Amino acid sequence: RRKALVALCALAVAAGVLVVSLLEDPVYEAQASVLLSASDDSQLSPTQALAFSDADEIAGSTGEELGGVDPASIVERTSLSQGGAPDLLPVTAQAAAPLSASQLADTYAERFASFVEDLPEFRGHAEVVEKAVAPDSPESPQTVRDTVLGALAGLLLGIFAAFAWARLDRRVRAARELAGIVGAPLLGTIPKSQSLALDEGLRELPAADAEAFRMVRVSVRHLAVDREIRSIVVTSAEPGDGK
Helix, strand or coil: CCHHHHHHHHHHHHHHHHHHHHHCCCEEEEEEEEEEEECCCCCCCHHHHHHHCCHHHHHHHHHHHCCCCCHHHHHHHEEECCCCCCCEEEEEEEECCHHHHHHHHHHHHHHHHHHHHCCCCCCEEEEEEECCCCCCCCCECCHHHHHHHHHHHHHHHHHHHHHHHHHHCCCCCCHHHHHHHHCCCCCCCCCCCHHHHHCCCCCCCCHHHHHHHHHHHHHHHCCCCCCCCCCCCCCCCCCCCCC
16 A cells, blocks of 8 residues: 555665765775794784784884875774784775775785884794785775665665554545444445446446445345344445445
8 A cells, every 4th residue: 555655765765875875985995914923932922912013103104104194094994803814914904095005004014014023022923925905896885785775774664664654544445444443244335436427317327337236235135143233334435425
């Protein structure tokens, strides 16, 4: 009944997400990898060396290397994490351009490797074993994916709104619904007659229109109830329907 509402919600949410996605500045992401090879007499393991790293100091030296980039911006756009191997640490960087993202990841990785090697407690070697590659497509926004998810979210919202509307709408939409509400049998329905609409003085209905009246008569005659029938309601949806 409310398919239009569901479709409207799905389209509206999808369109809104699409507009926001198109207006959003692209963000490109690149990743380099640092290998920490700790010697047997090292007091710090690769995981501990990561915990000892000073993000502000590394970001400061990275910013100087890149020509005076704000260290606070570098801290926000870079991250160090534990890789699949305990001694392999991925460096992820984000930027507004593909080349900028790869340069930031490589520079930060090199500064981090130098920082770890300078730690007195760490004995071993740190090196960048995998250079960052400039990405072909932005990490965000992902317009197609976001629009599809927006359409699905709008669809769910529309279904919820349709059910909520149905719960609040107390109007009777079909004759059989009325039978269930009042707890009385539906004896029949009389459709609108085009013949009567064209000729109010019509003395004999066409066979198709007359059949509806015959069905009502049969229902009244053969109605099986356990009590005497004292009243029959003849009603219509609107005034002037010819009750």
